[in-house]
Amino acid sequence: MASMSEISTRIVAQTETLSTFATLRFSGDRLEPESITAIIGTPPTRAYRKGETYRTGPSGQTAKGRTGVWYLSTQRAVTSQTLADHLDHLVNVISPRGGSDHVPALRDLIARDRLEADVSCFWYGTAGATPPDIPEGIRKAIERLGATIETDFDTD
Amino acid sequence: MPYRFGMARPRIIWSGSGNPTNAVATRLSVPRWRLRNALHEIKRRSKLGARDRITIYDDGTVRDANGEHVGNIYEDSRAD
Numbered sequence: 001m002a003s004m005s006e007i008s009t010r011i012v013a014q015t016e017t018l019s020t021f022a023t024l025r026f027s028g029d030r031l032e033p034e035s036i037t038a039i040i041g042t043p044p045t046r047a048y049r050k051g052e053t054y055r056t057g058p059s060g061q062t063a064k065g066r067t068g069v070w071y072l073s074t075q076r077a078v079t080s081q082t083l084a085d086h087l088d089h090l091v092n093v094i095s096p097r098g099g100s101d102h103v104p105a106l107r108d109l110i111a112r113d114r115l116e117a118d119v120s121c122f123w124y125g126t127a128g129a130t131p132p133d134i135p136e137g138i139r140k141a142i143e144r145l146g147a148t149i150e151t152d153f154d155t156d
Numbered sequence: 157m158p159y160r161f162g163m164a165r166p167r168i169i170w171s172g173s174g175n176p177t178n179a180v181a182t183r184l185s186v187p188r189w190r191l192r193n194a195l196h197e198i199k200r201r202s203k204l205g206a207r208d209r210i211t212i213y214d215d216g217t218v219r220d221a222n223g224e225h226v227g228n229i230y231e232d233s234r235a236d
Contacts, residue, residue, distance in 0.1 A: 018189040023200050046201050056201075057231030063202065063224060071201050075193075122196045124189040152196050152206065154175070156188065 016129035018156075021075040021122050022086040024093065024147070026106075028115035031068025035113075039105045042093050045073045083123050083132040090119060091141045103145050110146060117147035127156040166213035173207045180212060190233035198227035 023045075026036050033047035048054040048065040056063050072093065074086040095101045110117055119142050123132055131153040142149055169183045170176045176195070181188040198218050199206065209221040216229040 018187075019193045021193075023197075025200060025203075027203050056198075056225065056227045059228065059231060061225055061228065063226050065203075067203055069201065069203055073197060073200070075197065120196070120200055122193065124192055150206070152192075154192055 016125045017081040017083075017123065017132075018126060019122070019124045020081060020083045020086060020132070021073060021078070022083065022090055023071060023073045023075075023120045023122075024090045024117075025072075025120070026070040026110070026115050026117050027067055028113055029067050030113040031070060031115055032113070033068070033070045035109055036070040036106075039102050039109065040093055041102075042072065044070050046071050083121055084135050084138065087119070087121065087134065087138045087142075091138055094145055095141060107146055117145055118150060119147050120150045120152060123151075123153045125153075125155045129155050131155075166215040166217055168211055169214050170212040171209070173209045176212060183214060184212075184216060184229055186229065186233060191229060194227070194229045194231075194233035197232045202226040 029050045031049065033044065033049065037043060037047070046054060047070040048068065050065050050068045052065045053062045054065060055061070072090070074089050078086050078089050080086065094106060095103055106117070109115065121134065125131065134149065139149065170180045176191060178188055181191040184191065195210070195218070198204075199208065199210075202220065204210070204220060204226065210226070211219045212229065213219075216231070217225065218227045218229065220226050
């Protein structure tokens, strides 16, 4: 059960946060999207091979992949206004609680196909709002994958 | 949106690296957080870095430094 302090922190985060989400991305010229999906068992938000044409949105406009990308965004999957909840969702994708750990297989694939893995954190708050912290446990779980963490924090 | 004969050709309202100004959000009639939100999603999906140069048009189209279409602010910003 959450403590009063944790609940208070979350309420402040919700009122000061206008938008937050996190993304997990694998990329590389040799990336085969199906290989990532087969390990993780979760479909990506968008994925394409190098040189492949992909749709950028509902209008049907297309772009050509400069490199291969497998990309999962929490923007629509997680409704919480707390960044940690979005990151927790991604950690649960790569290492499901109560399920098999996908990190060793992902690390093998990253090394074999010379891929890059990174996680981004987007947060936008009201004027004067304090940007969120990334919990240490989540940071370690992401780093265990060999992924870098990027932050994009801004306020009105 | 693709340009068609008879339609006004989209105009450039921002071209550069880094984060667009508040004027860009005003021109697109979206809150600044929605603009930043959409650009983050577009750059991540396109394997562009935060400092990579982009061009934004008044119909929401976003192109990379090579002029390639990479997304649209209206399609990539969460409406809720």
